[in-house]
Amino acid sequence: MRAFDLILGAFGLLSAVEGSNVKRRDSSVQLWPSRGQNNVNIDTNLVLTFSSAPTIGKNGTIRVYNSASGEQVDLLDLSIPVSPSPFGNGSTKANYTDTTTYQTNIIGGMDFYFFPIIVRGNTARIYLHNNQLDYGQTYYVTMDPGVLNLASGPFEGFSSACAWTFSTKAKGPAAGTDQVVVASDGSADFNTVQGALDWAPINPSSWTTILVMDGDYEELVYFQYKTKVLVRGQSQNGTRLGYPNNSAFNPPNRQGPSRRPAFSFKGVADVQLSSFSITNYYRGQAEALLTDGMRIVIDNMRLNGSGDAMTTYGTAYVRDTTLYGDGDTILGYGSVFWENCTISTGAAMSWTRTVQGIHGNVFVNSTILGRDGNNTFVRLQSNVGGVLPWWPYSEVVMINTRTQGIAPIGWGPIQGAPYPDQHLHLWEYNTMDLGGKPVDYSQRLNISQQLTLPANASVISAYTDPAYVLGGWTPVVFS
Template sequence: MRIFLALTTVLSVVGGAAPEGGSRGVDVQLYPTNGRQNVNPDAQLKLTFSSPPAIGSSGKINVYDSEDNKLVDTLDFSIPFSPSPYGNGSTKANYTDTTKYQTNIIGGLDFYFYPIIVRNNTATIYLHNNKLTYGRTYLVEIEPSVLKPARGSFSGFTLDRPWRFSTKVRGPRDGATKVVVAADGSGDFNTVQGAIDWAPANPTKHTTIYIKNGNYEELVFWQYKTNLVIRGQDREKTIVGYPNNSAFNPPNRQGPSRRPAFSFRGSSDLQLSSFTINNYYPGQAEALLVDGVRTILDHMTLNGAGDALTTYGTTYVTDSKLTGTGDTVLGYGSVYWLRSRIESIGPVTWTRTVQGIHGNVFVDSTIIGLEGNSTLARLPDNSGGVMDNWPYAEMVLISTKTGGISAEGWGPVQGPPFDSSHVRFWEFNTMDLQGLPIDISQRLNVSRELTLPKDRKILAEYKDPANILGGWRPVVLTA
């Protein structure tokens, strides 16, 4: 089951600091420590107190280059974070809204973001991406009004008494094909996004980003990269996530969706292996949005809400798990699922495949309706849309175990009459969780049961990933 956090405790947006050791009235530990050398430029700044700090509504955090005191970055806490700062407002874009919100450019796209997130007693400062560089010494100034500690006073940092650290002289060597991400600073990068920003766009060999165990709370997005492998140290202990949804980051007039925790577009020959991606907000909130060709998801865990996984292009999913809260797979692309598991509150998929491509094909997998009355796929009323009812929607189950699925299995299929003869809601050898055949006598009439020997040729075609994925034969790269 995906993790839901109460909106009142999910986030505190705070600021503030004091010299390490509490010499100005409150005990605080700093990362990086005051005066530290060899810091990665993408490091998030952390302050750990004896109790959770409270939110300030004004003040600034400024970062200066020590050589000439030039301002490098600033976070102004009088600027609101989002039209819906707790992700619980309107999911529609208001294009007449001229308010300035906290904005970070990530992978070339503008996102609303939290400049500080508090978890337990630690306040993590998120500077704007790519503002710091190698071989520099930085001075951090934090105005007192940014933070209200639970106990004691906190005077902040000034340029006369700054928080000081120095970055590494240089980054990974030219031509490197593997880098390490470690939240404690022991790797080449502290953040997943930092490593992705470094990765070459079109290398001749695969570039591997290895993520050490840890909790990486960050928005991740990139565009137009190829031959990239992102691999976690341990699937359950390497966690990348962020609180985001269509209310916190509503749509732009143009450009990709901004509501996923982790997303990419225009990429090819990508593999994600052995880590967890969480979206901590409800609503329309993908854990992952895939937009590319020849994408592999291998031994992944994805925890989202509505549209928990959105797919475009061609994707091969093996030995992975997805959890969501309805339309859990929003499928525009061709996806071959092998030995994978989906747990869904409400409809498992809304498949939007168009004529000429395949949709979601599940082989030797498991599908669970968490509230006991889910359906496998739905086609809601889209009257007036370009693709009313998606008449070429496809979802095929082959030797898949199910539980918590309604007797009708599929649907609802709504709206005005349309030609459903091209809809492929098919299943073969559907079983219960104990591996016993289920009764499909009440299935929706749009669906079809495949049988032997009649459908032997169809089954052979659908068991072969290359037939589903446009001729691509996926090869999962191992460590």
Template sequence: MVVASLGVDFSGLNNAKMRVLLALAAVLSAVRGAALDRGTPGSHVQLYPANGQQNVSPDAQLKLTFSSRPEVGSSGKINVYDSEEKKLVDTLDLSIPFSPSPYGNGSTKANYTDTTKYQTNIIGGLDFYFYPIIVRNNTATIYLHNNKLTYGRTYLIEIEPGVLNPAEGSFSGFTPGQPWRFSTKARGPRDGATKVVVAADGSGDFNTVQGAIDWAPANPTKRTTIYIKNGNYEELVFWQYKTNLVIRGQDREKTIVGYPNNSAFNPPNRQGPSRRPAFSFRGTSDLQLSGFTINNYYPGQAEALLVDGVRTILDHMTLNGAGDALTTYGTIYVADSKLTGTGDTVLGYGSVYWLRSRIESFGAVTWTRTVQGIHGNVFVDSTIVGLEGDSTLARLPDNSGGVMDNWPYAEMVLINTRTGGITAEGWGPVQGAPFDSSHVAFWEFNTTDLQGRPIDMSQRLNISRQLTLPRDKKILAEYENPANILGGWRPVVLKA
């Protein structure tokens, strides 16, 4: 008999001696294997994709899970090579700062004289500052630059020492001689596909929401559906100029898309759309978001969602942001949804019809900025709660620049709405003279407390109006019909 792992011939030994030597051989083999494991970069770290894994989606985020929480270093590089072409396809350099305010707590004003290079990713055609690595618990997620990997390729990942530093033990990274290797799927969804699946564990067509949105056709002849499986998708999401799209979560509470972002982390550009939301889009039409949660994890001016499009439906959605938690442009229908924010919770430029929905707000619930000729925020059979007991329904403060900079046609109408934690004045503050508030429509009909009891209107702000029957029957009929608020559009919520 020959024990091949040690290369020794034991055929002349008796059984007792054989058993001892075989046991010794097993021990030596195990020791040798353990030594090899300790010497292999990353061998004590759980990897996703696994080293050598096949059929990986090109949009996959790279995850390393340690036995203790790792810290992100301030230097070192992560390099990604195409194995076949021996070509560098992406680099993350940890010596580059993440943002002018990497913790989201600095100035919210743009400094156009700042020439510092920051970590930048192009998402949906727009440049965002971003975190190349985010650590949650013991897992470090590496965010490569979007759309650098493609189908049908093998990639080698090199991580220099110091990029990640676990609290216990050490991590020497991956070297050119021993890289982290995986191969992507041969191809993406079939031509003409109308539904794709996003799954963080790699079991779907895409690993990320943004990856699926980037794939979605701009103007499909048939509706495209992106189905998101339960999971936590920590990513910045942005896209432009797409139509006829449904994005649907598996479970409203268990499908979570979010990111830490605000106007300090991503201050304004000289031109172009806002970069501070966690999830945003512009130039869209006929879009429906259903059945998932969107979070913005930073304080300040930090939208969970910014909507800029026509005929947008938000159905059974949960939105958690900070200031300006939902910013609206265009025409929007919100049904059976919940929004939480920390003041000016709805920054409203658009026409929005709210049905059976709930807003919880620290501070003013809305800053409605309706222009002449369109409707604003209309709430029907909904609930509005001030979380500190001193919120107002809407405000129109002096906007620092005179009357023309304010919003004399601002509109917010409540019909059969339950409220709690709202001041007795209900509305305000509203800028005084010379501001002309005669066209402001801050109206209410049958506003109650959370138990359904009528609210005392005797102290309501004098520019607000209480609608009554039969006097305002015609107005109420107009405002209860979504088509009248949304420019003739009659929204139909598409079910799963």
């Protein structure tokens, strides 16, 4: 039995009871946490499930109070707009003259625009601001009429201090704990992945393991400056993280990293993600995952993004992973060794921006699928408008790669001034179709190179070694 199954067994695979029917305009609503519930995690969402689909109002407030002190600990005001582009279809450029206040949550120490309520089917999930609840406290919730609406009229909400109350756990994981479990139904240590990551120590002496049970986790995830963190899902297809986000919904800040991924981290070291899926539900510049750190392992993952579906900085080892994107599917600033992976792309597979002195994207025994039937491995853009550097040291190397839907030219388009091809590494060895038949190299871009044996034996051997590509690091994958 796997260690993950043993841990879940310790929790008894508990299924939380979401009860407490409350009549509002002749409609039954189920609450989570239920009225008077004890032992609630401090990262809980507030969930209302109706007999029919609710809609979100444009005004009104949701407030959470400490029952003992009467202090208001959180406020969600629906009159505040969600984002400059709430549907993710507006401008992708930062507008620093915009002084509008938008719905903002501090996630992992950085501000993001976010949805205070998300409705899926008959369920409305309310997202409190992060880290507002404490252990060992009792809270009550008020909600104005019309925050949610039903076909019969506005949901009447809650106005008294006793209509919807709950109490949090007496304390969190004990000091020295190095393994916790996340379950969306509240039956484990945390309800959310972000809650567990916020708890994880910054610089522990040993690894911290976060086990995530199967379920849907619709949340923006971001953390920074942490080390030795392993996040493992119960199953790749059953443990599903995701969020609607892109560069229009969360445009660039004056300072700080990109805010457009569904899941991202910055300045970390020794982090492993295994056996779950991440989906960005918006199109455009919309990463499923952004990695920024040293010695990152991505193992047995399913990543679904759009443009720049995965962005990389630092060093990473990716194995047995499927990445789906719409174009520039890999935006690569870092050194990444891809092994036994599948990349499905709707345009150029990669825009690799590696600089002199480091390696780029290296694919070994992997598969690249072009969905439009005429896609390419990379694109490169010169500094035509004085905005971007030329990236003359870009490196993409493919060894024993199976392909489908790739144009005969293979590499490109190359835009603007000619590249100094002595610096570019656009190399491939033994590229095949899905049936294992060698592809025709005769129309390949003239600044790409097709490696052969025995002439390039030492190069091929070097690039099949992760340590060579990753600056001397030999990845170790925790199973």
